[in-house]
Amino acid sequence: MLPTAALADFNAALSAERVFTDAATLALYSHDETPRSCLPDAVLFPASHEHVVALMRVALARHIPLVARGAGSGNVGGALPAPGSAVVSFECMDAILEFNPADRYMVVQPGVVTADIELAARAHGLFYPPDPGSSPYCQIGGNLAMNAAGPRAVKYGVTRDYVLGLRAVAGSGAELRTGCRTTKGVTGYDLTRLLVGSEGTLGLITEATLKLLPAPEARATLRVCYATNLDACKAVARVMNQAVVPCALEFMDQRSLGAIQAAGAAADLPAGTEALLMVEADGAATDLPRQISALKAALHGDGVLELAEAGNAADVAQLWQARRSLSHAVKRIAPLKINEDVVVPVSRLAELVGHIDQLGERLALPIVSFGHAGNGNLHVNIMVNPADPQQMRNARQALQQLFAKVLELGGTLSGEHGIGSEKRDYVSMEIDAGSLEMMRLIKAQFDPQGLLNPGKLLPQ
Amino acid sequence: MLPTAALADFNAALSAERVFTDAATLALYSHDETPRSCLPDAVLFPASHEHVVALMRVALARHIPLVARGAGSGNVGGALPAPGSAVVSFECMDAILEFNPADRYMVVQPGVVTADIELAARAHGLFYPPDPGSSPYCQIGGNLAMNAAGPRAVKYGVTRDYVLGLRAVAGSGAELRTGCRTTKGVTGYDLTRLLVGSEGTLGLITEATLKLLPAPEARATLRVCYATNLDACKAVARVMNQAVVPCALEFMDQRSLGAIQAAGAAADLPAGTEALLMVEADGAATDLPRQISALKAALHGDGVLELAEAGNAADVAQLWQARRSLSHAVKRIAPLKINEDVVVPVSRLAELVGHIDQLGERLALPIVSFGHAGNGNLHVNIMVNPADPQQMRNARQALQQLFAKVLELGGTLSGEHGIGSEKRDYVSMEIDAGSLEMMRLIKAQFDPQGLLNPGKLLPQ
Numbered sequence: 001m002l003p004t005a006a007l008a009d010f011n012a013a014l015s016a017e018r019v020f021t022d023a024a025t026l027a028l029y030s031h032d033e034t035p036r037s038c039l040p041d042a043v044l045f046p047a048s049h050e051h052v053v054a055l056m057r058v059a060l061a062r063h064i065p066l067v068a069r070g071a072g073s074g075n076v077g078g079a080l081p082a083p084g085s086a087v088v089s090f091e092c093m094d095a096i097l098e099f100n101p102a103d104r105y106m107v108v109q110p111g112v113v114t115a116d117i118e119l120a121a122r123a124h125g126l127f128y129p130p131d132p133g134s135s136p137y138c139q140i141g142g143n144l145a146m147n148a149a150g151p152r153a154v155k156y157g158v159t160r161d162y163v164l165g166l167r168a169v170a171g172s173g174a175e176l177r178t179g180c181r182t183t184k185g186v187t188g189y190d191l192t193r194l195l196v197g198s199e200g201t202l203g204l205i206t207e208a209t210l211k212l213l214p215a216p217e218a219r220a221t222l223r224v225c226y227a228t229n230l231d232a233c234k235a236v237a238r239v240m241n242q243a244v245v246p247c248a249l250e251f252m253d254q255r256s257l258g259a260i261q262a263a264g265a266a267a268d269l270p271a272g273t274e275a276l277l278m279v280e281a282d283g284a285a286t287d288l289p290r291q292i293s294a295l296k297a298a299l300h301g302d303g304v305l306e307l308a309e310a311g312n313a314a315d316v317a318q319l320w321q322a323r324r325s326l327s328h329a330v331k332r333i334a335p336l337k338i339n340e341d342v343v344v345p346v347s348r349l350a351e352l353v354g355h356i357d358q359l360g361e362r363l364a365l366p367i368v369s370f371g372h373a374g375n376g377n378l379h380v381n382i383m384v385n386p387a388d389p390q391q392m393r394n395a396r397q398a399l400q401q402l403f404a405k406v407l408e409l410g411g412t413l414s415g416e417h418g419i420g421s422e423k424r425d426y427v428s429m430e431i432d433a434g435s436l437e438m439m440r441l442i443k444a445q446f447d448p449q450g451l452l453n454p455g456k457l458l459p460q
Numbered sequence: 461m462l463p464t465a466a467l468a469d470f471n472a473a474l475s476a477e478r479v480f481t482d483a484a485t486l487a488l489y490s491h492d493e494t495p496r497s498c499l500p501d502a503v504l505f506p507a508s509h510e511h512v513v514a515l516m517r518v519a520l521a522r523h524i525p526l527v528a529r530g531a532g533s534g535n536v537g538g539a540l541p542a543p544g545s546a547v548v549s550f551e552c553m554d555a556i557l558e559f560n561p562a563d564r565y566m567v568v569q570p571g572v573v574t575a576d577i578e579l580a581a582r583a584h585g586l587f588y589p590p591d592p593g594s595s596p597y598c599q600i601g602g603n604l605a606m607n608a609a610g611p612r613a614v615k616y617g618v619t620r621d622y623v624l625g626l627r628a629v630a631g632s633g634a635e636l637r638t639g640c641r642t643t644k645g646v647t648g649y650d651l652t653r654l655l656v657g658s659e660g661t662l663g664l665i666t667e668a669t670l671k672l673l674p675a676p677e678a679r680a681t682l683r684v685c686y687a688t689n690l691d692a693c694k695a696v697a698r699v700m701n702q703a704v705v706p707c708a709l710e711f712m713d714q715r716s717l718g719a720i721q722a723a724g725a726a727a728d729l730p731a732g733t734e735a736l737l738m739v740e741a742d743g744a745a746t747d748l749p750r751q752i753s754a755l756k757a758a759l760h761g762d763g764v765l766e767l768a769e770a771g772n773a774a775d776v777a778q779l780w781q782a783r784r785s786l787s788h789a790v791k792r793i794a795p796l797k798i799n800e801d802v803v804v805p806v807s808r809l810a811e812l813v814g815h816i817d818q819l820g821e822r823l824a825l826p827i828v829s830f831g832h833a834g835n836g837n838l839h840v841n842i843m844v845n846p847a848d849p850q851q852m853r854n855a856r857q858a859l860q861q862l863f864a865k866v867l868e869l870g871g872t873l874s875g876e877h878g879i880g881s882e883k884r885d886y887v888s889m890e891i892d893a894g895s896l897e898m899m900r901l902i903k904a905q906f907d908p909q910g911l912l913n914p915g916k917l918l919p920q
Contacts, residue, residue: 184837193650197649214705241562283747347563445898457649
């Protein structure tokens, strides 16, 4: 329970109707997409930068941990409350503060839904490239915290690449303005990209200036069915080794296909399909045929069972709907989904997928893999029954072996989901002691009391 | 003079033939492209990461400031030695350590010449987009330190966008490995982009993993002459407000044209030309006509005197040669060039150029402006005679007023040259006290003794 004095201070800082401590609200904000949960002591709903400054001051004076939260759609416990913490929900800070189409930027508050940014941009012929699967409901603040990405990252890059500047309140209480509004700028250290991806552990972001691009005029989608995972992975490497960069290159293995078929999609796959690639190109309408023809040439090869261009918008929408639903659809396979998000260089993807197949067989675990293959980014879902201790032991062993293989192949533990509470025990497998120590020093300086999102990102 | 004990230690750490203290060498390494100079006490030529670790240890033990140096082609005194310092020249660390065309990355040492990276990449159908004017002789280490850019930034972004990971030695002596080799990765804080653009004040970079892109197949170049600066700036805003993003959009004012004509180029400009735009598109050969036609439509408007597509490679090369020579060519106008590198949102470029014209008239100073107009990035060269005290006073006033205007227009002090010693007095006009303090804390933690490039980037 929040100490009375702290409650009184938060009430004074934000007004009482922005401070919730009732059981129903605390329960609602006690978890993200991971199975774990922890009740916070309060949920705060700031409405302005000034509110955030004020609540940070209270937290410092009363030593209350703060856990920033967007839509709670994260996969690694990034928004999981710490014991005794107050959740800072940004959902009331949901304004687009400025939209300048001529200079291609937009200034937003953290609670704006990602898809709404895209929508506003499209109305002026522009677009905001990062497109996490959760974009219809996730918030840009969460995207900034985790450096979110999505299918379009293969051509357009990730959240980090579209942030020109930030306004934030550090854990020390310091107010920060970072970056600029122009597409170039080198004045001072790059605090912008230090905050992006810092998972709410360094500061609370209150405004972001986002870079927009001209929206591509047209798009075309291919669905390619392969006899084996290996065939599909080899095709991915071929696609990423020729000049036309697709704007999506998504891989789904056999269990993923089973899950989307159980959900009513992709009923027409040719017999023997064990892996599928969804490949998209975008650009000028007159240039698409050239792109598609180059992509088809690269996609052709061993094990192709079908290579089809989606004929109409409804087909494409259905395919994407199925792909987006995967993250939830696989949950039918077993009660618990241990959801990893590893990356390897694309030329090593086949080796990784082969290793995962072996792991699943050896440890008798159903593993479902799909993801953004063009970046070598695979979502590896180990499906387990948490009531079965042997299975849980095997799952832990599988994780350890998966990460070791990923690093051996020159990869990284997380491409876009982040570390949060779920992967912090593995971070020191990837990051050396000197760099980790430097990260700890940075944390200590932004957040000297250690109040911001404790227990996340850095290993214990 | 280097203390005897320090010299002995550097000799032991690197071997005596890698430590120079003779007058000729010290003089050679006493300056960059700015007129200021300062003799270092020694010049060190490490040949490996281990050498850099060792020399950092000596510097810490003997309290010797270290100034990292690439080719010395910087414009802001970034490589200017500090009194009593040892220059660390990376020119012996000039190896491409790994080139993986299939995964589109290259691991390089800091002394590799930027153009050589491009050359190696092109041989495999790839390219490295950042292209500072000095790329034929500058080194990637300097590019990383300053977050260098160049004409292609308007379409492809800056150095920061092409660094996947780094190996470095912090001023504390800590060895760091940052980032990854894949195009996505969110494990830990983004130390990579904290080091990029930090001007050698946080760490000494010993390796960089660079991202490469498929090389565009073809290119086309337009030369467009306008009656006034205002006409040209309005055209820039129109170009950047339609869907085809050019891969270069360069502006030259009348004095710039005079300088390149004096150097023998652009002899055929139509009468009355006061401003010129060089506009390039790249991509698939079959797609270029569409791009060029869209760009021409946007470039047409008030004051167009000529809009011509360069007919052959020699014409294009000559035009670029002239543009690249500008930085040196303008030096004929007056003994001292005070070289600024401001950025404003493209829609405000006309206002900025108008303001610069007024400044020049009011303060009786010849000002030459040219630059990467598509990013709103203008190189503003105030030409003065340092022997004339009134002119120097006026120049300082002009700078102050220029920066105030740039910030009023929503811009930033430097787009690509950096801050170095030359602009640090102006940084606090742009960056607020809270953010500056956070930068100072970061500096103190990476470099607790303050040995790395003292007197640069952050204001006193």
